Amino acid sequence: MEKKQYLPKRKTYKYIIILLFVLIAAIVVSASLGSADLSIKETSIIIASHIPVIKNLTINQTIDPLSERIITQIRLPRIFLAVFAGIALACAGVIYQGIFRNPLADPYIIGVSAGASLGATVGLLFISGMRLLSFSAANILAFAGALGVTFFVYNISRIRNRISVVTLLLAGVAISALISSINSFILIFKTQDMAKVIFWLMGGLTSASWWHLYTIVPVVISVFIVSSFFMKDLNLISLSDQRASQLGVQTEKVKVILLVLASIIAASAVSVSGIIGFIGLITPHIMRLIVGPDHKVLLPASAVAGGIVLLFSDTLARTVLEPREIPVGIITSIIGVPFFIYLLLRSKRKVF
Amino acid sequence: MPDEILKISNLSFAYNGTKVIDNINFSAERGSFISVLGPNGSGKSTLINLISNALKGYEGNISVFGRDIKKMNSRDIARLIAVVPQYSNPGFDFTVEELVLMGRFPYISRFGSETIQDFNFCAKIMKKTGVFSLAKKKFNELSGGEKQRVIIAQALAQDSPLLLLDEPTSHLDINFQIELMDLFYTLNRKEDKTIIGVFHDLNLAANYSSTAMLLKQGCIYSAGKVEKIITRDSIQEVFHSDVFVAKNPVTQKVYISPAFSIIKENDLPVPEGSGNIRVHVIGGGGAASPLLDMLTRMGYKVTCGVINNFDSDLDTASMLGITYVSEAPFSPISFYSQNKNMELIRASDAVILPPVAFGNGNFSNLVSVKEALELGKKVIIVNGSDITKRDYTGGKAAKIYEKLLDKGAIVVESIFRVPEKI
Incomplete structure (x- = not known):
């Protein structure tokens, strides 16, 4: 019996290619939707005319300058921000779920959201005038808060240079609750500005600009590339820390590296988009059902899928009640909560 | 290669201030099948975890083939020492072949992935352990005995000369226990694997191993040939239980039975x-x-x-x-x-x-x-x-x-x- 069927991994990469095509199609469709009505064909031509190599094909086409500005200056930055925030949250979700060996873990579980909220609140209420490039104080402080709280949680749950997963989760929940209370306490004194904060917390990509992308995209891409080299290790860590060590993984070191990477990527998404829930929880889970639990495939598949899901949600957010915007966090929760409950019911029957 | 595969000198380990392993000195010869016996809390599993580098922060010295494991990286250790744990329950739904291939981890570089040699080697291991026909199945769908075979295959995929067993059969029915112990015995005899195993079942251990080590409160109570180690007095002393020790007339191996009268x-x-x-x-x-x-x-x-x-x-x-x-x-x-x-x-x-x-x-x-x-x-x-x-x-x-x-x-x-x- 020769092992001709012995290269099963290759087969699963086809899902990633399919997902990439879906993503491209979703970008084009999403770019054509909005208050200014543009056809998919016109949208495609405008986008193509900005891509090297392909742009030669569009030389003979006439492009309406106003439509071009709408697409390149308003819609595309927001679309790409949605895609990259989605990628970031899904990647963080894959990593956290792998380390915690639990498909119910999400990127916010060890304090990213609480820290970001506190940072954003301070930024919005006290130094709202300050800007750096196109980043507001809220963006920057949210990033700092998310990372700061995550590392605080990490440090208090470190016992003799080892991280216990259970302690980390418990510390994350406890510290998040504490930070949220501090956040609420601050809001008591600034009731007049409460709306701003609440709207930020609900998540949204309205302020998207190319400047956001210039900083977020390199972070997301480099974190994605670096973490993909640790996915073999993560497969073993997802068995158990002890088993991973026995099979040759430098478990504690790799866990720290991956936690840092996941926290950076989650914090960078949260800092520009607010708290968008459930993407990081659900995308890896759906992808696990489709491509299997092997993190080498799961990470890229979830990344692309996360981009698609957040782009889809954001497109709904800006078009459903046009001209009114729904915060995208509400859309993802409306889709996400029923799915989360389904996961809970399932996990009652089957012990993860 | 030297005959001495493992040498432990002055090994001590404390957990939360309690000494779990207390100044153990011991060495294992290549090709031996050693059982580590002792009651719960005597330090058996801790010893296995220390040797396999899953626990750090010990005093003393553990060396494999004359190399101090403190100075080796985790991949090198995993190529020399593989562990079959008592029980394994992967959180996610991996297939059998995915799990077995994970055993090749110490041979694959950070930026590389499995080669055709890795696939072939794992196929050979899966045939040897009888899980080849289950390769595409999900681990969670298997029976207890099949699961344990997959875990053994994963450890064998590490291709290490030293195999550590941590109560590998204790949760299985007698038919699976015998099947797996036969497999370990074959690996020991035919493939030159040195086996050091922690066993709950003294009879199973006595049947298959040549040498035994009796642990009591983190110290070696006695070590040597199985029939010299498993005696009515030593079991009384270490386990505090009254047993009869006799020789099975067919196998000529010692066996114990409760002195229930x-x-x-x-x-x-x-x-x-x-x-x-x-x-x-x-x-x-x-x-x-x-x-x-x-x-x-x-x-x-x-x-x-x-x-x-x-x-x-x-x-x-x-x-x-x-x-x-x-x-x-x-x-x-x-x-x-x-x-x-x-x-x-x-x-x-x-x-x-x-x-x-x-x-x-x-x-x-x-x-x-x-x-x-x-x-x-x-x-x-x-x-x-x-x-x-x-x-x-x-x-x-x-x-x-x-x-x-x-x-x-x-x-x-x-x-x-x-x-x-x-």
Whole structure:
């Protein structure tokens, strides 16, 4: 019996290619939707005319300058921000779920959201005038808060240079609750500005600009590339820390590296988009059902899928009640909560 | 390659201030199959975790092939030492082949992925462990025995000369236990794997391993050949339990069984002053064994005779530490032995005759009982079965038996009635 069927991994990469095509199609469709009505064909031509190599094909086409500005200056930055925030949250979700060996873990579980909220609140209420490039104080402080709280949680749950997963989760929940209370306490004194904060917390990509992308995209891409080299290790860590060590993984070191990477990527998404829930929880889970639990495939598949899901949600957010915007966090929760409950019911029957 | 595969010197490890491993020195030769035995909390699993580098922060030195594992990276260690854990439950739904391929981790560089050689090697391992046909199945769909085979395959995929087992069969049914132990035995004999295993089941360990190490509270109580290590005294000392240790006549391996006796079963009280009473029991053909055990447990000073070597009553007597008179195997009782037996009878307060079968060889035992009666000793006969059915002397034995009854021997129907007559 020769092992001709012995290269099963290759087969699963086809899902990633399919997902990439879906993503491209979703970008084009999403770019054509909005208050200014543009056809998919016109949208495609405008986008193509900005891509090297392909742009030669569009030389003979006439492009309406106003439509071009709408697409390149308003819609595309927001679309790409949605895609990259989605990628970031899904990647963080894959990593956290792998380390915690639990498909119910999400990127916010060890304090990213609480820290970001506190940072954003301070930024919005006290130094709202300050800007750096196109980043507001809220963006920057949210990033700092998310990372700061995550590392605080990490440090208090470190016992003799080892991280216990259970302690980390418990510390994350406890510290998040504490930070949220501090956040609420601050809001008591600034009731007049409460709306701003609440709207930020609900998540949204309205302020998207190319400047956001210039900083977020390199972070997301480099974190994605670096973490993909640790996915073999993560497969073993997802068995158990002890088993991973026995099979040759430098478990504690790799866990720290991956936690840092996941926290950076989650914090960078949260800092520009607010708290968008459930993407990081659900995308890896759906992808696990489709491509299997092997993190080498799961990470890229979830990344692309996360981009698609957040782009889809954001497109709904800006078009459903046009001209009114729904915060995208509400859309993802409306889709996400029923799915989360389904996961809970399932996990009652089957012990993860 | 040196013959010494593993050397542990002055190894100590404390967990939350409690010493779990206390100054262990030990070395393993290549090709040996060593069982590490001891009660819960004796440090067995900790020892395995320390050797496999899953626990750090120990004092002392562990070296494999002369290399200190503290100075080796985790991949190098995983190429030399593989562990089969007690139980493994991957959080996610990996397939069998995915799990087995994970065993190749120490051979794949950070930026690389599995090569065709890795696939082929794993296919070979899966065939050897009998999980090849399950390759595409999800681990969580397998039975307990199949799961454990997959975990073994994962460890074998590491292609390491040293295999550590951490109670690999303790949650399995007996058929799977034997199947897996046979597999380990084959790996040890045919593939030159050195195996160090922690086992709960002493019998399983004694059956398959050549060497044993008994741990007590983090220290080595004793180590050496299995039959020297597993003894009634050492088990009493280390596990605090009373067992019988015997040799299986077929396998010639030692085995232990709980020293559960009919006295416990029937809840017989220990009579007062029994320590001052001497009781002599006539043995033969195993008929005396339950009686010997019962009387010993009740505190009587028990003697036994005359029994032939290889008689199971002799095994019982020696196991219980009873003084006995023995005769060469399959030989008639000599005058010398008969006289020695009479000495014991004279020194005793009562003589007990269990339902022994009589032939010409041991007929003199019956004569000794008659003499005892004539000496005025109390004689108690346990009438298990009709004497004519166990008389192979052509009626001589039955005749004496009749005389015994005439001369006032006490007859009881079961051995439980014996103590009250003493």
